[in-house]
Amino acid sequence: MGSTKRHLWAGLALMAGGCASAPPPAGLSDAVTAGTACRTSAVIIAFDFDGAAPARCAVTGERAFTLLVTPEHAPPINPSPWYAFRYEAAGDAPVSVTLRYLEGRHRYVPKLKDGAGDWRDLAADPSDDGTSAVLRLPAGKGLVAAQEIVTPGDATANLAKWSAASNAPVFTLGTSHDGHQIKAIRLGRADAPKLVVLLGRQHPPEVTGAIAMEAFVDALAERAGTLGEVQVLVVPMLNPDGVVRGHWRANRGAIDLNRDWGDFTQPETRSVKAWLDALPSGVRPVLMVDFHSTGRNLFYVQGENEASPAQTRFLAAWLAGREDAFAGYPFTLEPRNANPGSGTSKNWFHQTYAIPAYTYEVGDNADRKATRAAARELAGGMLGALAALGE
Ligand SMILES: [Zn+2]
Numbered sequence: 001m002g003s004t005k006r007h008l009w010a011g012l013a014l015m016a017g018g019c020a021s022a023p024p025p026a027g028l029s030d031a032v033t034a035g036t037a038c039r040t041s042a043v044i045i046a047f048d049f050d051g052a053a054p055a056r057c058a059v060t061g062e063r064a065f066t067l068l069v070t071p072e073h074a075p076p077i078n079p080s081p082w083y084a085f086r087y088e089a090a091g092d093a094p095v096s097v098t099l100r101y102l103e104g105r106h107r108y109v110p111k112l113k114d115g116a117g118d119w120r121d122l123a124a125d126p127s128d129d130g131t132s133a134v135l136r137l138p139a140g141k142g143l144v145a146a147q148e149i150v151t152p153g154d155a156t157a158n159l160a161k162w163s164a165a166s167n168a169p170v171f172t173l174g175t176s177h178d179g180h181q182i183k184a185i186r187l188g189r190a191d192a193p194k195l196v197v198l199l200g201r202q203h204p205p206e207v208t209g210a211i212a213m214e215a216f217v218d219a220l221a222e223r224a225g226t227l228g229e230v231q232v233l234v235v236p237m238l239n240p241d242g243v244v245r246g247h248w249r250a251n252r253g254a255i256d257l258n259r260d261w262g263d264f265t266q267p268e269t270r271s272v273k274a275w276l277d278a279l280p281s282g283v284r285p286v287l288m289v290d291f292h293s294t295g296r297n298l299f300y301v302q303g304e305n306e307a308s309p310a311q312t313r314f315l316a317a318w319l320a321g322r323e324d325a326f327a328g329y330p331f332t333l334e335p336r337n338a339n340p341g342s343g344t345s346k347n348w349f350h351q352t353y354a355i356p357a358y359t360y361e362v363g364d365n366a367d368r369k370a371t372r373a374a375a376r377e378l379a380g381g382m383l384g385a386l387a388a389l390g391e
Contacts, residue, residue: 037057038057038058038059038065039059040059040061040062040063041062042062042063042089042090042091043062043063043065043087043088043089043090043095044087044088044089045057045065045067045085045086045087045097046085046086046087046088047084047085047086047246048086049084049086049143050149050151050152050153050243050244051084051145051149051150051151051243051244051246052084052085052086052246053069053082053083053084053085053245053246053247054245054246055067055068055069055070055083055085056068056070057085060098061096063089063091063093063094063095063096064095064096064097064098065095065096065097065098066097066098066099066100067083067085067097067098067099067100068100068102069081069082069083069099069100069101069102069104070102070103071102071103071104071247071248071249072242072245072247072248072249072250072254073250073254075103077103077248077249077250078203078248078249078256079103079104079105079107079248080104080107080203080205080206080248080249081099081101081103081104081105081106081107081108081146081248082108082145082146082147082204082205082246082247082248083099083108083110083144083145083146083246084143084144084145084146084149084246085097085143085144085145086141086142086143086144087137087141087142087143087144088140088141089137089139089140089141090139091139092139093139094136094137094138094139095136095137095139096134096135096136096137097134097135097137097144098132098133098134098135099124099132099133099134099135100131100132101130101131101132104248105129105130105131106124106126106127106130106131106132106133107146107364108146108147108205108364109121109122109124109364109365110122110124110133110135110144110145110146111144111145111146111147111148112137112138112142112143112144113142113143113144113145113148113149114142115140115141115142119148122135122137122144123135123136146205147205147207147208147364148207148211149207150201150207150210150211150243151243151244152180152237152240152243152244155183155200155201155210155236155237155240156170156183158214158217158236159183159184159185159234159236161218161221162185162187162217162218162221162234163185165218165221165222165224166185166187166221166224166225167224168185168186168187168188168221168224169185170183170184170185171183171184171185171186172184173235173271173272173274173275174267174268174270174271174272174274175267175271176239176240176241176251176252176267176268177241177251177252177253177266177267178240178241178244178245178252180240180241180244181240182235182237182238182240182267182268182271182272183235183236183237184233184234184235184275185233185234186231186232186233186234187217187220187221187224187227187231187232187234188224188227188228188230188231188232189227189231190231190283191280191282191283192227192228192229192230192231192283193229193282193283193284194229194230194231194283194284194286194386195230195231195232195233195279195283195284195285195286196230196231196232196233196285196286196287196288196289196382196386197232197233197235197272197276197285197287197288197289197349198213198216198217198232198233198234198235198236198288198289198290198291199235199238199272199288199289199290199291199345200213200234200235200236200237200238200290200291201236201237201238201239201240201243201291202238202239202256202257202258202290202292202345203239203242203249203256203257203258203292203293204239204242204243204245204246204247204248204249205247205248205249205293206291206292206293206294206362207293208293208362208363208364208366208368208371209291209292209293209360209361209362210236210291211362211368211371211372211375212291212360212362212371212372212374212375213236213291213360213375214236214372214375215371215372215373215375215376215379216291216360216375216376216378216379217232217234217236217379218376218379219375219376219379219380220232220234220379220383223380223383227383228387230286230383230386230387231283233275235272238257238268238269238272239251239257239268251266251268253265253266257269258290258292258343258344258345259342259343259344260343261343261344261345261347261348261349262341262343262347262348263343284353285349285353285355286353286355286386287314287355287356287357287358287382287386288345288346288349288350288353288355288356288357288358289357289358289359289360289382290344290345290346290357290358290359290360291360291362292359292360292361292362293361293362293363293364294361294362294363294364295363295364296331296332296361296363296366297329297330297331297332297361297362297363297366298331298332298333298334298361299319299331299332299333299334299358299359299360299361300334300336300346300358300359300361301315301319301333301334301335301336301356301358302315302335302336302337302338302350302356302357303335303336303337303338304335304337305337306337306338306350307335307356308354310389311355311356313389314356314385314386314389315333315356317384317385317388317389318378318381318382318384318385319333319358319378319381320333322381325377326370326373326374326377326378327370327373328367328369328370328373328374329366329367329370329371329373329374331374338350338351344359345357345359346358346359
């Protein structure tokens with residue numbers, strides 16, 4: 001640990017003692033519990049909801065706070081510094097919140113959810129080196145997060161929506177470390193021979209991938225009665241513990257789930273594997289798509305050395321040549337040969353079943369409306385490509 005970090009951690013000990021000791025200020029909610037909130041006589045900052053990151057909070061003024069944004073386990077960790085908190089501020093003046101990143105740089109444009117439930121971008125003033133950023137919050141109440149918050153509860157609501165549209169039941173694949181159910185739905189006939197597997201939210205902060213996945217599955221659920229020889233397994237929330245706890249990357253077991261395909265040391269990945277192992281002999285995976293987020297829109301696909309002619313034809317039928325086909329949602333195709341033993345879902349599905357297996361990466365700042373519109377089109381295109389190739 002370098003001297004800068006030592007200094008930071010020493011400061012933290014002071015911060016921790018300085019928070020949450022005052023009584024609830026008049027006119028502000030008393031629902032927050034000591035130890036989870038940072039408060040002055042005018043302002044409360046709290047971390048008491050699913051998706052909140054339990055950041056260390058320091059009072060630096062009557063209307064000024066510093067939050068230390070830290071990863072859930074020791075470095076190295078993917079630089080996806082998630083933050084989420086809510087606040088209540090009496091009076092008219094804005095509130096200043098400084099985010100200080102440990103093991104990361106300012107990445108996500110902060111989003112503010114107002115009383116009407118709408119999310120909008122919030123201006124942030126990052127430091128030159130990106131290790132901190134200052135936010136100015138309007139007085140009143142609000143919820144601030146690195147991206148829109150999409151919780152396991154939201155995933156459950158989406159599953160109910162898809163179930164209503166398709167008449168397919170929601171079922172449970174397994175249970176996470178924290179006891180959350182890993183829920184899924186199967187669209188199409190259980191004996192349809194061609195199985196498409198759709199995975200989501202292995203990585204908690206990757207919300208734009210979840211936004212795309214919802215629209216993608218919406219389009220499939222509407223056509224569930226016409227899938228014919230195709231069935232689709234949808235697992236929208238593979239890492240509920242990490243999402244609820246505001247993790248940057250890992251599950252509750254401090255494991256990056258997208259490095260666990262092959263070893264299957266974690267209950268979340270194992271739950272999918274067990275379901276696949278129990279498939280009847282006439283049903284076989286033909287495609288896997290795993291939804292994520294990164295700096296820009298892209299699909300990681302098999303490298304030229306490893307894609308069979310049939311897999312190359314499928315890529316051409318679905319994605320190749322359509323990189324600029326969707327208004328506001330350009331993407332690239334990024335062929336990557338498998339790193340043996342890398343543990344990604346992409347490589348495991350490709351190597352285990354000899355099928356196309358893609359990572360559907362949506363840019364952090366992708367236009368949300370265009371992301372949804374493109375995802376709906378891409379879902380239809382996927383079915384068309386599967387049908388055209390007769391695979
Ligand atoms: Zn990811």
